[in-house]
Amino acid sequence: MEKKIRVPLFHLAKREELSKKKKFIIRIIAIVAALLLCALLTALATGINPLEVYGSLVGGAFGSVRKTWITLQDLSILLLISVALTPAFTMKFWNIGGEGQVLVGGLATAACMILLENKIPSVLIMLVSFIAAVLAGALWGLIPAVCKAKWNTNETLMTLMMNYIATQLVSFFVIIWEVPKGSGKIGIINQNSHDGWMVQLFGSKYMLCIVVSAVVTVFMYIYLNYSKHGYEIQVVGQSINTAKYVGINISKVIIRTMLLSGALCGLAGMLLVGSINHTITTTIAGGQGFTAVMVSWMAKFNPFTMIPCAFLIVFMNRGAGEIATNFGLNPSFADIMTGIILFFIIGCEFFINYSIKFRKMSGGRS
Amino acid sequence: MEKPQAAVSMRNIVKTFGKGVYANRDVDLDIYHGEILSLLGENGSGKTTLMNMLSGIYYPDEGEIFINSKPVSINSPKDAYELGIGMVHQHFKLVDVLTAAENIVLGLDGALDLNKAKEKIREICARYGFEVDPDKKIYSMSVSEKQTVEIVKVLYRGADILILDEPTAVLTPQETKKLFEIMRNMKKDGKALVIITHKLAEVMEISDRVAILRQGKYVGTLITKNTSPKEMTDMMVGRKVELGIERPEPIDPKLRLRISNLSVTDAEGIQKLKNINLDIYSGEILGIAGISGCGQKELLESVAGLQKVDSGSIIYYDDDGTEKELVGMDPVKIKELGVALSFVPEDRLGMGLVGDMDLSDNMMLRSFRDGKGVFTDRKSPHERAEKIVKQLHVDTPGIETPVRKLSGGNIQKVLVGRELYLRPSVLMTAYVVRGLDINSSYTIYDLIVFQKLSGTAVIFVGEDLDVLLQISDRVCVLCDGQVNGILDGRKAEKSEVGLLMTSLAENHESVSEPAYAKTGSDPEKEGGN
Numbered sequence: 001m002e003k004k005i006r007v008p009l010f011h012l013a014k015r016e017e018l019s020k021k022k023k024f025i026i027r028i029i030a031i032v033a034a035l036l037l038c039a040l041l042t043a044l045a046t047g048i049n050p051l052e053v054y055g056s057l058v059g060g061a062f063g064s065v066r067k068t069w070i071t072l073q074d075l076s077i078l079l080l081i082s083v084a085l086t087p088a089f090t091m092k093f094w095n096i097g098g099e100g101q102v103l104v105g106g107l108a109t110a111a112c113m114i115l116l117e118n119k120i121p122s123v124l125i126m127l128v129s130f131i132a133a134v135l136a137g138a139l140w141g142l143i144p145a146v147c148k149a150k151w152n153t154n155e156t157l158m159t160l161m162m163n164y165i166a167t168q169l170v171s172f173f174v175i176i177w178e179v180p181k182g183s184g185k186i187g188i189i190n191q192n193s194h195d196g197w198m199v200q201l202f203g204s205k206y207m208l209c210i211v212v213s214a215v216v217t218v219f220m221y222i223y224l225n226y227s228k229h230g231y232e233i234q235v236v237g238q239s240i241n242t243a244k245y246v247g248i249n250i251s252k253v254i255i256r257t258m259l260l261s262g263a264l265c266g267l268a269g270m271l272l273v274g275s276i277n278h279t280i281t282t283t284i285a286g287g288q289g290f291t292a293v294m295v296s297w298m299a300k301f302n303p304f305t306m307i308p309c310a311f312l313i314v315f316m317n318r319g320a321g322e323i324a325t326n327f328g329l330n331p332s333f334a335d336i337m338t339g340i341i342l343f344f345i346i347g348c349e350f351f352i353n354y355s356i357k358f359r360k361m362s363g364g365r366s
Numbered sequence: 367m368e369k370p371q372a373a374v375s376m377r378n379i380v381k382t383f384g385k386g387v388y389a390n391r392d393v394d395l396d397i398y399h400g401e402i403l404s405l406l407g408e409n410g411s412g413k414t415t416l417m418n419m420l421s422g423i424y425y426p427d428e429g430e431i432f433i434n435s436k437p438v439s440i441n442s443p444k445d446a447y448e449l450g451i452g453m454v455h456q457h458f459k460l461v462d463v464l465t466a467a468e469n470i471v472l473g474l475d476g477a478l479d480l481n482k483a484k485e486k487i488r489e490i491c492a493r494y495g496f497e498v499d500p501d502k503k504i505y506s507m508s509v510s511e512k513q514t515v516e517i518v519k520v521l522y523r524g525a526d527i528l529i530l531d532e533p534t535a536v537l538t539p540q541e542t543k544k545l546f547e548i549m550r551n552m553k554k555d556g557k558a559l560v561i562i563t564h565k566l567a568e569v570m571e572i573s574d575r576v577a578i579l580r581q582g583k584y585v586g587t588l589i590t591k592n593t594s595p596k597e598m599t600d601m602m603v604g605r606k607v608e609l610g611i612e613r614p615e616p617i618d619p620k621l622r623l624r625i626s627n628l629s630v631t632d633a634e635g636i637q638k639l640k641n642i643n644l645d646i647y648s649g650e651i652l653g654i655a656g657i658s659g660c661g662q663k664e665l666l667e668s669v670a671g672l673q674k675v676d677s678g679s680i681i682y683y684d685d686d687g688t689e690k691e692l693v694g695m696d697p698v699k700i701k702e703l704g705v706a707l708s709f710v711p712e713d714r715l716g717m718g719l720v721g722d723m724d725l726s727d728n729m730m731l732r733s734f735r736d737g738k739g740v741f742t743d744r745k746s747p748h749e750r751a752e753k754i755v756k757q758l759h760v761d762t763p764g765i766e767t768p769v770r771k772l773s774g775g776n777i778q779k780v781l782v783g784r785e786l787y788l789r790p791s792v793l794m795t796a797y798v799v800r801g802l803d804i805n806s807s808y809t810i811y812d813l814i815v816f817q818k819l820s821g822t823a824v825i826f827v828g829e830d831l832d833v834l835l836q837i838s839d840r841v842c843v844l845c846d847g848q849v850n851g852i853l854d855g856r857k858a859e860k861s862e863v864g865l866l867m868t869s870l871a872e873n874h875e876s877v878s879e880p881a882y883a884k885t886g887s888d889p890e891k892e893g894g895n
Contacts, residue, residue, distance in 0.1 A: 245670075
């Protein structure tokens with residue numbers, strides 16, 4: 001039973017709250033380490049100079065004025081959806097139905113554009129599609145919220161299933177509105193009249209998304225942190241019993257918050273259809289409803305922190321295509337790199353919360 | 367006095383959390399086989415941290431640990447088990463959907479033979495007097511059964527040094543008695559036992575020696591039979607402490623709250639309150655006694671507007687005599703009625719406060735709706751938090767610290783402080799000093815008595831009968847959801863209350879009440895049983 005004493009080489013100790021600067025430095029180190037590992041992997045797996053690969057990543061995102069605008073536009077959409085999901089997450093209502101809420105918002109916009117073409121002025125179509133998209137998204141958020149509030153159903157499952165309903169709804173209407181018949185696609189809506197195409201701000205067709213997303217992000221930050229509603233959301237998210245104890249109507253908060261969350265997702269759908277693509281497909285949301293879940297979490301539900309998080313993902317996505325064309329690499333290679341970078345960024349939280357204490361050499365025994 | 371070699375010796379143990387926060391500082395401790403050692407100290411004095419280092423959860427920054435005189439290094443709970451050290455934590459670490467036996471063998475190496483395990487579990491139970499059904503699922507167990515499973519789990523792994531972290535905090539007096547019986551059996555068997563507790567009566571009853579910590583430092587060890595609660599308290603606090611509760615006569619008591627024929631059924635369809643009739647006067651403390659789960663929670667929550675009521679009424683009498691019905695109201699409506707009702711619930715972090723929010727945000731819980739507009743007022747809660755920290759000596763790094771990071775006593779000060787800040791005309795407290803050290807407890811008692819003097823009607827639900835009989839003007843004993851007697855707190859005997867707690871009285875003739883409660887006959891009361 002003799003057990004040799006062994007002082008561990010290191011042990012973990014919980015850290016006190018680190019200063020912002022130190023946290024920032026740790027995160028930067030993590031990103032640099034991730035880039036080094038990616039570089040190593042690139043060199044070993046493909047034999048291509050990693051610097052060139054990085055170069056074309058940057059090129060893919062910012063290679064030209066147009067590419068830069070598109071990157072910013074993609075960023076704004078992902079950010080908008082992430083921010084839209086955040087009030088629900090703060091309330092610990094796991095809304096993974098962003099995808100569906102975006103889709104129905106888009107579908108509502110497409111419906112307004114198609115059905116109202118040449119019937120009312122374009123400006124009115126925009127207004128009507130805005131209202132319709134927001135209502136549609138809100139409805140998609142409302143259904144799981146009501147079920148949760150009334151019968152305590154599982155919101156994760158519910159919102160997920162609502163995604164499939166939305167996808168099927170879109171397929172259904174795509175067949176009804178397909179142009180030309182038999183193509184199974186809608187094509188560009190109102191290609192000639194441009195009826196219902198969203199306005200261009202500052203003479204740029206990209207600006208609308210960026211401005212809307214910026215406004216919503218600021219709004220959400222203020223809403224969550226300084227409003228009475230935001231406070232209620234936080235209390236409900238932290239402790240249902242405490243919320244009851246202070247007389248917060250929990251059902252009301254759940255429903256109200258999901259209406260907001262869904263409505264903002266619907267707004268993102270409107271932008272996707274009315275401002276960017278001018279068409280609707282089942283894949284128009286492109287999985288961003290799910291990516292946004294990750295962005296929101298990574299940013300710890302802080303709308304402003306979501307900007308760099310969303311940027312990272314958009315940047316890598318945009319670069320992926322470029323890598324594929326320039327080096328004949330599979331676009332999955334960029335996904336691998338995204339994965340490594342995310343792993344490091346999330347992993348470095350450990351070092352922010354814990355410190356590693358090494359064995360003291362002067363301990364007298366070893 | 368000849369002592370065998372120590373089972374555990376800890377020497378110069380230092381543990382810090384972050385910069386300059388010493389949880390333990392130069393602590394020396396010896397634990398012997400065949401004895402029960404009490405570890406005593408105020409909240410945050412480092413008792414649990416010290417024991418966590420013994421059980422492999424933390425690793426000491428400095429110092430040495432010897433087991434049976436051999437230096438050891440305990441890096442993980444597994445190391446601790448191998449050295450024969452087992453700890454039963456305050457918060458149970460059991461898997462709800464598994465059975466007792468499954469929980470006990472969980473995490474052990476080697477082939478899984480549940481039948482053999484059950485055999486061994488029964489053997490352990492028979493040896494020490496446990497009552498455990500190895501096939502019972504954890505979720506269907508009472509708190510005391512869960513605790514038993516935890517202890518058996520530790521013994522199953524061959525522990526001969528057992529650490530129990532506040533085991534009695536969650537137990538009824540009867541269950542505590544049973545636990546102590548088992549502890550004595552283990553002691554006879556040569557085990558070394560450490561019990562962390564705040565209750566001095568228990569320390570006197572169960573332990574052989576008492577080791578005292580103060581602010582992370584080791585103060586000294588006393589032989590239990592040669593000491594007194596007074597001496598222990600003085601050592602714990604570091605100065606002389608008066609352990610008395612003032613009980614001034616109620617000043618100008620007036621009927622404040624009349625509960626008539628109140629009946630409540632819980633979500634599972636069990637009747638929790640049956641025809642409760644109770645009057646509460648301003649300027650008095652009404653103590654509520656009863657074994658746990660006999661309706662105290664439902665009674666308080668009914669008044670607070672948190673509990674659905676089957677029938678009956680709760681009338682609030684304003685200073686000018688206006689009657690206000692509270693049944694059917696929620697906390698917001700009660701506040702809108704102009705009734706200043708404060709409630710310190712049993713579950714502090716789960717109900718009274720939000721653990722992850724800071725002090726200032728927790729102050730807002732009661733007042734965030736105040737003021738017009740959509741934005742919350744952040745400034746006044748912050749000021750209020752600062753005031754409470756200052757007045758009640760809350761030990762906190764700052765206003766921006768999440769309350770769950772504070773120690774139990776300080777958490778309670780924040781909660782009580784917030785509730786008293788509302789200048790309540792009715793104050794309800796449930797187990798307000800549970801888990802608190804002596805010093806904090808008496809601070810809280812003083813605050814409550816002060817409230818009483820300012821004319822508040824206080825409903826004080828407690829579990830410690832000694833305290834209940836010291837602080838209450840009247841004691842209402844609940845039994846099985848019924849009022850089983852209302853006694854004069856100044857005259858009532860502990861045994862009398864104990865009897866009323868456990869067996870329903872035939873009639874309430876024996877009820878004695880102070881004069882002010884008899885004035886004005888009320889017909890409803892007589893129809894009460």
